[in-house]
């Protein structure tokens with residue numbers, strides 16, 4: 355029997371207890387691991403819930419019990435998740451988590467602590483919820499040099515963008531509806547401003563490229579400026595708007611990494627076009643593999659808990675050694691976003707018949723009309739972000755919106 359403690363009995367924590375208890379026999383049969391939840395730490399009481407028998411309010415009970423070999427951190431946030439995880443690893447116990455905020459900020463340090471103490475720190479559920487992506491990067495794709503990861507890694511924003519497109523609604527209305535249905539948090543900032551996706555692509559990029567990608571170095575733009583007008587133009591172009599978390603390593607040249615989170619126009623020929631609602635998908639390119647895409651439930655109690663318990667199983671099977679993916683603490687050199695090239699879709703006020711100034715400034719643009727009063731759109735030639743900003747400044751006051759186009 356392997357005794358497990360769960361820190362936090364919220365959505366994911368209660369899901370972890372449910373998965374371990376519901377699937378106990380199946381896990382035992384398939385993997386030979388007999389998992390038992392011994393403690394659940396939470397400040398609250400849960401009268402009437404069988405978890406009450408395992409409930410503790412003092413973390414020291416867990417850390418001082420030598421029978422507990424694995425601690426699942428599903429508290430979220432940094433405090434006390436960070437000190438509790440650090441102490442767990444220092445006590446020679448394995449830890450696993452779905453907490454991307456913690457992994458993005460303290461992952462490098464916690465991985466080193468785990469290695470030092472011959473235990474593992476796993477976080478499959480921190481990116482893509484229930485979709486296996488971190489373990490495949492470490493195992494199945496271990497033979498490849500990965501040079502691109504592009505993901506729809508935030509279910510809330512993908513739900514909002516899908517609804518805006520399907521129902522022609524404005525951002526605020528869909529956000530309210532998503533909050534009522536429980537698809538968006540009451541404080542949606544981390545999701546709609548792209549911070550959640552930013553942390554996820556920082557973790558995936560650190561793993562894929564082997565050096566620490568600092569999330570604060572990643573250019574991040576959310577979806578709050580997307581309106582029904584942008585959606586109209588996207589439909590006219592036969593494209594979809596998706597919040598992409600993108601990173602690319604220039605393996606051939608200097609190994610610099612470009613990373614960004616922003617809304618992009620995605621063509622119908624791109625598999626990411628078909629990722630709708632709360633689903634997530636992560637596209638990976640490897641030098642031998644070519645393209646692969648991982649698709650599925652990117653959030654939600656049971657799916658996320660399933661990924662956490664997969665980590666618990668691996669840790670139980672490998673007690674006494676570190677099996678986790680790691681990256682070097684050395685900071686990854688990033689290519690400034692200003693140097694990166696792409697095409698831009700731009701909305702401007704005025705009439706397409708008078709697009710002379712736009713052409714003078716941007717060169718050979720293609721005009722896009724969506725029958726919206728007093729405005730039209732155009733697609734720029736491929737240009738750097740810096741060149742785009744320079745040109746856009748010349749049309750100051752006329753530009754109503756801009757979305758990048760996925761190449």
Ligand code: HSE
Pocket residue numbers: 480483507508509510511545550652653654
């Ligand atoms: N808020 C996140 C999302 C939850 O919407 O994808 C899963 O990380």
